[in-house]
Amino acid sequence: MIAILDYGSGNLRSAERAFATSGQDVVVTSNPVVALEADGLVVPGVGAFSSCMDGINAIDGASIVRERLKKERPVLGICIGMQILFAHGTEGTENSEKSPHEGIGVFEGIVDRLQVPILPHMGWNTVETDPQSLLLKGIEDQSFYFVHSYAAKSPVGKAQSWSVYGEKFLSVVEDEYLSATQFHPEKSGTAGLALIKNWIGSL
Amino acid sequence: MSLSIRIIPCLDVTDGRVVKGVNFTNLVDAGDPVEMASLYGREGADELTFLDISASSSGRETTLEIVRKTAEQVFIPLTVGGGIRSVSDVDKLLRAGADKVSINTSAIARPELIAEIADRFGSQVLVLSVDARRARTESGFEVTTHGGRESSGIDALKWVEKACQLGVGEILLNSMDADGTRAGYDIGMITAVREVAKVPLIASGGAGALSDFAAALDAGADALLAASVFHFGTHRIGDVKTYLNKHNYPVRSVVVT
Numbered sequence: 126m127i128a129i130l131d132y133g134s135g136n137l138r139s140a141e142r143a144f145a146t147s148g149q150d151v152v153v154t155s156n157p158v159v160a161l162e163a164d165g166l167v168v169p170g171v172g173a174f175s176s177c178m179d180g181i182n183a184i185d186g187a188s189i190v191r192e193r194l195k196k197e198r199p200v201l202g203i204c205i206g207m208q209i210l211f212a213h214g215t216e217g218t219e220n221s222e223k224s225p226h227e228g229i230g231v232f233e234g235i236v237d238r239l240q241v242p243i244l245p246h247m248g249w250n251t252v253e254t255d256p257q258s259l260l261l262k263g264i265e266d267q268s269f270y271f272v273h274s275y276a277a278k279s280p281v282g283k284a285q286s287w288s289v290y291g292e293k294f295l296s297v298v299e300d301e302y303l304s305a306t307q308f309h310p311e312k313s314g315t316a317g318l319a320l321i322k323n324w325i326g327s328l
Numbered sequence: 329m330s331l332s333i334r335i336i337p338c339l340d341v342t343d344g345r346v347v348k349g350v351n352f353t354n355l356v357d358a359g360d361p362v363e364m365a366s367l368y369g370r371e372g373a374d375e376l377t378f379l380d381i382s383a384s385s386s387g388r389e390t391t392l393e394i395v396r397k398t399a400e401q402v403f404i405p406l407t408v409g410g411g412i413r414s415v416s417d418v419d420k421l422l423r424a425g426a427d428k429v430s431i432n433t434s435a436i437a438r439p440e441l442i443a444e445i446a447d448r449f450g451s452q453v454l455v456l457s458v459d460a461r462r463a464r465t466e467s468g469f470e471v472t473t474h475g476g477r478e479s480s481g482i483d484a485l486k487w488v489e490k491a492c493q494l495g496v497g498e499i500l501l502n503s504m505d506a507d508g509t510r511a512g513y514d515i516g517m518i519t520a521v522r523e524v525a526k527v528p529l530i531a532s533g534g535a536g537a538l539s540d541f542a543a544a545l546d547a548g549a550d551a552l553l554a555a556s557v558f559h560f561g562t563h564r565i566g567d568v569k570t571y572l573n574k575h576n577y578p579v580r581s582v583v584v585t
Contacts, residue, residue, distance in 0.1 A: 131553065135422055135449065136399070136422045136425055136427055137423075137492060138396070138400075138423065138424065138425040139399050139403065139425055142399060142400045142401075142403075142425075143403050171449065171453065172448075172449055172450035173450055173453065176450075209542065233439070237501070242526070242529065243526060243527065243550070244526070245451065245452050245497055245527070245528070246338055247452070247497070247498065247528045247550075248331050248332060248333075248334050248528070248550070248551070249331070249332045249334070249374055249580040250330070250331045250332065251330070262540075268332060268403060268580045270404070271331075272405075272452045272497075273426075274451075274452075275454070280386075283416060289330070290331055297560050309405075311403060312403060312404060312405050312427060313403070313404075314369070314403055314404050314582070315403075317403060318403060
């Protein structure tokens with residue numbers, strides 16, 4: 126069973142249906158027990174880094190993620206759900222005295238604004254695939270759908286795949302039980318569904 | 329490696345049906361928006377847009393149902409516009425399975441709505457639809473309302489600048505002069521708006537020949553929206569992409585199944 130972590134508003138329906146195309150049972154839940162016990166946990170996310178962290182903190186989502194990883198249970202972060210896995214995010218703090226927001230911190234490093242005149246980075250882009258990537262196996266040359274203005278730019282994890290918009294950023298990270306995609310596989314057509322299938326196949 | 333341009337078919341729906349005539353022989357029900365959306369998805373549309381022109385609240389409920397059904401089977405981004413007046417309207421659409429909403433008249437009436445939606449859901453969900461035409465305003469372009477029938481008196485470029493500051497994630501620029509003519513996009517208008525818009529720009533209105541799509545991209549559009557040329561089968565989405573690819577514009581290739 127796959128659990129999609131519900132920690133606020135947004136379009137979780139697409140994610141639910143996309144993961145269900147694999148034939149797995151999928152639940153959208155904020156119940157910590159269900160989220161902890163599921164074969165795979167998806168951390169989705171739309172909106173700003175800090176409001177996502179508020180939603181995560183309200184259901185103690187950081188503990189769920191950490192506990193799962195300790196028990197060697199897979200977690201997949203998507204878009205802002207990837208970004209909040211990092212230690213810090215600068216979204217909304219760049220032009221002030223404020224220090225960056227804290228994330229869940231299971232990946233080291235900071236999520237920072239892309240240096241490019243037109244944001245968000247919105248649309249289909251390609252990925253420079255790490256040969257070790259399991260998630261991108263068989264779909265190395267495909268495009269995926271991105272919507273974001275911030276990204277992680279330093280390598281973390283065992284396998285790193287990169288994309289370029291203005292500058293190079295982490296597109297997919299895979300580190301044992303913890304994986305994350307900056308793009309939206311649930312919105313990336315057949316390529317996205319193939320990635321979801323790869324992840325579920327690894328559970 | 330680069331970001332592809334986007335081709336976006338737009339479907340006008342009312343009370344659960346596609347309004348403008350659709351000329352596809354391989355559809356069981358050419359008026360069914362879900363089936364149309366699914367077909368366009370298979371043909372390589374990079375996103376889909378539904379414009380809800382229902383006048384009644386029951387029509388809007390039907391649209392929510394269409395969004396639900398579409399989100400269950402079409403896994404590309406879906407934008408829904410028409411009749412959105414509040415944060416709660418946006419919430420309903422996102423929960424039904426829309427990825428983005430487009431607002432127009434309600435933002436002109438109350439610009440704070442832009443900031444309210446962006447604060448709650450993030451800028452990326454919000455497309456500002458600007459129905460503009462050539463007029464004697466400061467920039468030479470003005471914003472219209474009611475589908476281009478009424479003047480708002482607002483300068484189009486100033487409005488785009490303000491909307492970017494308030495937090496829109498994207499601009500959908502509809503030329504009311506070019507709309508329906510199939511004589512090409514309003515290139516001057518796209519160029520002018522590109523200068524001031526700090527967010528992605530979708531050009532709409534006037535698509536006819538294949539070279540029209542390329543001209544709009546040259547003027548600075550990031551994405552191209554069209555309705556009738558696709559619905560009437562003048563061009564298939566694949567034709568547009570093949571043409572653009574041949575002329576060295578980055579497109580997403582799709583294996584048609």
